[in-house]
Amino acid sequence: MITFNLNRKKVEVDVEPETPLLWVLREQLDCTGTKYGCGIGMCGACTVILDGEATRSCLMPIGVVNGKNVETIEGLEQDGRLSKIQQAWIKNQVPQCGYCQSGMVMATTALIRRSPNPTDAEIEAAITNICRCGTFQQVRLAIHSITKA
Amino acid sequence: MNTKFNPLRRKFIIQSAAVGAGMAIGFDLSVLAGTPDDPNAPLSTPEIGVWVVVKPNDDVVVRIVKSEMGQGTITGLCQLVAEELECDWKKISYEYPTPGESRQRKQVWGSFSTGGSRGIRQSEQYVRKGGAAARMMLIQAAANQWGVPPNECVALNSVITHKPTGRKTTYGKVAEAASKLPVPTGVALKDPKDWKLIGKSIARIDDTAGKVTGKQVYGIDLKLPGMLVATINECPVFGGKVKSFDATQAMQVKGVKKVVSVGGTAVAVIADTFWHAKTGMEKVMIDWDYGPNVNVTSTSIKEVLEEGLTAADAFTRNQKGDIRQAISQSASTLESTYFYPFLNHATLEPMNATALWTPDKCETWVPTQNAENSINAVIKASGLPPEKCDVNKINIGGGFGRRGSHQDYTTQAVLIAKQMPGTPIKLIWTREEDMTQGRYHPVMMGKLTGAFDAKKNLLGVHMRLSGQSILAATSPSTLKSNNGLDPEVFQGLDPEGQHAFTYDFPNLLIDHAMRNTHVPPGFWRGVNINQNGIFLETFVDEMAEYVGKDPLEFRLQYLSKHPGAVGVLKAVANGIGWSKPPRTGVCRGLAQMRSYGSYAAAACELSVENGTDVKIHRFVAAIDPGYAVNPAQIERQTSGSFVFGLSALFEEEITIEGGRVQQKNYNDFNSIRLKQMPHVETIILQSGGKEWGGVGEPTIAVGAPAVLNAFYKATGKRIRTIPLKNSGISLV
Numbered sequence: 001m002i003t004f005n006l007n008r009k010k011v012e013v014d015v016e017p018e019t020p021l022l023w024v025l026r027e028q029l030d031c032t033g034t035k036y037g038c039g040i041g042m043c044g045a046c047t048v049i050l051d052g053e054a055t056r057s058c059l060m061p062i063g064v065v066n067g068k069n070v071e072t073i074e075g076l077e078q079d080g081r082l083s084k085i086q087q088a089w090i091k092n093q094v095p096q097c098g099y100c101q102s103g104m105v106m107a108t109t110a111l112i113r114r115s116p117n118p119t120d121a122e123i124e125a126a127i128t129n130i131c132r133c134g135t136f137q138q139v140r141l142a143i144h145s146i147t148k149a
Numbered sequence: 150m151n152t153k154f155n156p157l158r159r160k161f162i163i164q165s166a167a168v169g170a171g172m173a174i175g176f177d178l179s180v181l182a183g184t185p186d187d188p189n190a191p192l193s194t195p196e197i198g199v200w201v202v203v204k205p206n207d208d209v210v211v212r213i214v215k216s217e218m219g220q221g222t223i224t225g226l227c228q229l230v231a232e233e234l235e236c237d238w239k240k241i242s243y244e245y246p247t248p249g250e251s252r253q254r255k256q257v258w259g260s261f262s263t264g265g266s267r268g269i270r271q272s273e274q275y276v277r278k279g280g281a282a283a284r285m286m287l288i289q290a291a292a293n294q295w296g297v298p299p300n301e302c303v304a305l306n307s308v309i310t311h312k313p314t315g316r317k318t319t320y321g322k323v324a325e326a327a328s329k330l331p332v333p334t335g336v337a338l339k340d341p342k343d344w345k346l347i348g349k350s351i352a353r354i355d356d357t358a359g360k361v362t363g364k365q366v367y368g369i370d371l372k373l374p375g376m377l378v379a380t381i382n383e384c385p386v387f388g389g390k391v392k393s394f395d396a397t398q399a400m401q402v403k404g405v406k407k408v409v410s411v412g413g414t415a416v417a418v419i420a421d422t423f424w425h426a427k428t429g430m431e432k433v434m435i436d437w438d439y440g441p442n443v444n445v446t447s448t449s450i451k452e453v454l455e456e457g458l459t460a461a462d463a464f465t466r467n468q469k470g471d472i473r474q475a476i477s478q479s480a481s482t483l484e485s486t487y488f489y490p491f492l493n494h495a496t497l498e499p500m501n502a503t504a505l506w507t508p509d510k511c512e513t514w515v516p517t518q519n520a521e522n523s524i525n526a527v528i529k530a531s532g533l534p535p536e537k538c539d540v541n542k543i544n545i546g547g548g549f550g551r552r553g554s555h556q557d558y559t560t561q562a563v564l565i566a567k568q569m570p571g572t573p574i575k576l577i578w579t580r581e582e583d584m585t586q587g588r589y590h591p592v593m594m595g596k597l598t599g600a601f602d603a604k605k606n607l608l609g610v611h612m613r614l615s616g617q618s619i620l621a622a623t624s625p626s627t628l629k630s631n632n633g634l635d636p637e638v639f640q641g642l643d644p645e646g647q648h649a650f651t652y653d654f655p656n657l658l659i660d661h662a663m664r665n666t667h668v669p670p671g672f673w674r675g676v677n678i679n680q681n682g683i684f685l686e687t688f689v690d691e692m693a694e695y696v697g698k699d700p701l702e703f704r705l706q707y708l709s710k711h712p713g714a715v716g717v718l719k720a721v722a723n724g725i726g727w728s729k730p731p732r733t734g735v736c737r738g739l740a741q742m743r744s745y746g747s748y749a750a751a752a753c754e755l756s757v758e759n760g761t762d763v764k765i766h767r768f769v770a771a772i773d774p775g776y777a778v779n780p781a782q783i784e785r786q787t788s789g790s791f792v793f794g795l796s797a798l799f800e801e802e803i804t805i806e807g808g809r810v811q812q813k814n815y816n817d818f819n820s821i822r823l824k825q826m827p828h829v830e831t832i833i834l835q836s837g838g839k840e841w842g843g844v845g846e847p848t849i850a851v852g853a854p855a856v857l858n859a860f861y862k863a864t865g866k867r868i869r870t871i872p873l874k875n876s877g878i879s880l881v
Binding site for chain 2: 034134
């Protein structure tokens with residue numbers, strides 16, 4: 001049995017310890033907001049926050065997550081309010097198909113917590129997610145709208 | 150008309166809602182239909198005409214068959230309906246009728262096909278008329294109740310007013326009565342100058358909040374009661390098949406339920422979870438019969454294409470004067486040869502589909518750009534009569550042409566589900582399967598020859614294309630009706646029409662030596678304008694330099710028959726500041742092309758370090774689609790198209806070795822990232838007129854050649870083989 005905190009709640013799962021966190025979230029815990037894109041840590045669609053760090057969950061064996069804190073896109077909303085990043089995403093109409101956006105929002109969340117007023121270079125280093133629709137221009141605008149407000 | 154719509158789906162949702170809290174996300178109606186709805190609502194809601202449903206509380210549901218996949222089509226189409234309906238925009242939502250319902254009702258909503266930048270332009274007439282007809286019916290119903298002539302009544306924001314008496318009612322109150330009235334014909338549409346919603350950058354009405362909270366359910370996220378998950382390996386060599394397979398080890402993997410043959414060319418593993426299915430799949434020992442294509446390589450394919458560049462026989466599409474005579478009498482010629490590779494769509498959500506097969510019914514949930522193609526695949530694979538089959542459209546994680554004509558993944562899901570009757574099966578491809586079983590942008594070469602007299606006046610141009618035809622694989626009947634020619638190869642190069650070649654050269658010949666391969670081709674965002682734009686627009690720059698003219702001036706000299714092309718080209722030239730020199734170290738390029746009924750142009754500024762590291766500083770793009778329904782969506786489509794096109798220009802290539810695709814994942818089929826993407830300023834021109842142009846694709850033709858032209862300015866090097874990574878060049 002593996003135990004960890006998911007979005008501030010303790011959860012227990014009975015799966016093989018090598019199972020990637022991504023598939024535990026999606027298939028055992030009904031957190032399908034975290035997406036599968038590549039399975040090799042390239043695309044960032046599966047980004048979650050693990051003990052404060054943006055982490056690609058497709059490469060993270062669940063055994064390693066034991067006892068840690070995991071935050072997914074489903075955990076950003078608090079008391080019925082979307083996070084300021086989610087709100088900025090809506091205001092700037094960032095998503096097109098939307099499939100990569102959970103990962104984008106999680107990567108941005110980790111960045112802004114670490115560096116509330118990131119430089120362009122910091123943004124470019126932190127947001128390495130693939131978006132095939134090409135929403136990067138809106139992503140940049142949305143991040144700037146939070147940090148320069 | 151009082152029609153029960155989607156009873157299958159509604160019944161299904163109501164049943165499923167009882168399953169448990171974990172199902173609530175999966176079975177909110179918004180998941181399957183895109184509209185918040187009350188599952189306890191009566192099963193029948195009156196349609197007014199076929200496009201519009203008005204509920205007693207004045208909520209308006211627009212019924213649309215085009216697919217939303219992020220491009221904004223649904224929002225645009227609802228703007229068109231609402232403009233004529235005069236309803237309160239805040240109360241509008243949409244839902245998808247199924248192709249099964251469409252079949253039963255003789256395709257009342259038109260084509261489901263969502264591709265070719267046709268979403269708006271193909272539907273604008275019938276959805277606007279549908280909105281206007283519904284408004285007339287609602288007014289008529291109110292007038293009947295009041296016993297007054299309808300022309301004394303006006304509608305605004307879902308409220309109908311009888312002008313002489315000031316009596317008012319709402320759409321919701323008369324909807325039931327309106328739905329029973331005959332649908333008027335000969336409906337007049339508003340003058341564009343009176344538009345209030347069309348032309349406004351209204352926020353999208355598909356579920357943006359759901360996309361940033363993880364609540365939007367894509368095909369890959371669907372969960373049904375009792376569902377199992379499958380993954381698949383198709384023969385890696387196209388045209389091969391399964392000789393035999395040994396599932397002994399796979400069956401020992403926890404959760405694996407069954408290993409099945411799929412259509413004789415693939416093996417699938419069915420398990421309780423995707424992870425178990427994937428783990429099991431890796432343990433299936435498959436003995437393949439690779440078939441006749443096992444020795445094909447990228448090199449052998451290129452040799453065939455190179456032969457086509459000078460072959461005597463080719464399909465002629467666009468001809469003016471006598472280019473051969475012009476070349477033979479010329480004082481000099483300029484000749485360049487280009488290569489454009491196979492490309493995969495690599496949608497971020499890999500291919501998937503869910504099917505529930507019983508001997509009586511086959512129901513499917515498919516992320517699809519064309520649910521009519523999906524249902525045809527379901528009917529064929531299920532072995533059931535058409536009326537026993539249906540497709541529920543589900544949200545799509547990227548389409549770009551992969552999920553329209555090509556329904557291979559839907560067929561597979563049904564063939565697997567058929568081997569487990571009564572159990573819903575969700576088939577999910579691994580990324581590796583998705584990369585190696587694509588429907589690839591066709592491989593193409595081009596040879597362009599310009600002929601000049603002694604004073605370097607241009608006498609004419611011959612553009613020879615040599616490479617693969619998509620329609621030869623997907624629509625042989627189209628080729629047959631064109632005497633073997635594939636008209637789509639000539640997108641942007643046609644004598645006239647939506648894909649007209651815009652330059653008026655003294656002599657011209659554009660022809661195609663069709664050289665098909667065993668690699669299955671597909672429609673990839675922009676389709677053939679990707680390579681046609683690069684070949685033509687970099688060669689035009691080469692010719693301009695050869696005759697000693699400025700690239701803008703040279704182009705304008707030959708564009709007099711296409712004022713639309715002049716308009717977009719001048720717009721980007723102004724935007725980039727073409728008349729003044731760029732700052733030191735920065736170089737500019739531009740390009741233009743007409744396609745999908747729109748004119749597009751781009752200009753860029755870039756600098757190059759070490760001769761190889763390209764930094765694009767900015768783009769100015771211009772598009773003239775005739776009418777701009779939602780300018781903000783057009784801007785997003787434009788900058789997005791550049792991301793897709795520049796990924797291909799710099800990074801992407803599918804290569805073939807041993808008859809199969811060598812690339813496996815995004816590590817060897819890379820996509821550009823935020824850091825590499827410059828700001829794109831989009832200028833939208835609206836020349837009006839009868840024709841509505843497309844938006845999703847036209848600009849993809851002009852970004853890449855603008856960059857190549859600027860790269861030449863910066864380095865003196867003309868790169869004619871795509872992608873640029875093969876020349877050691879990268880986008881930084």
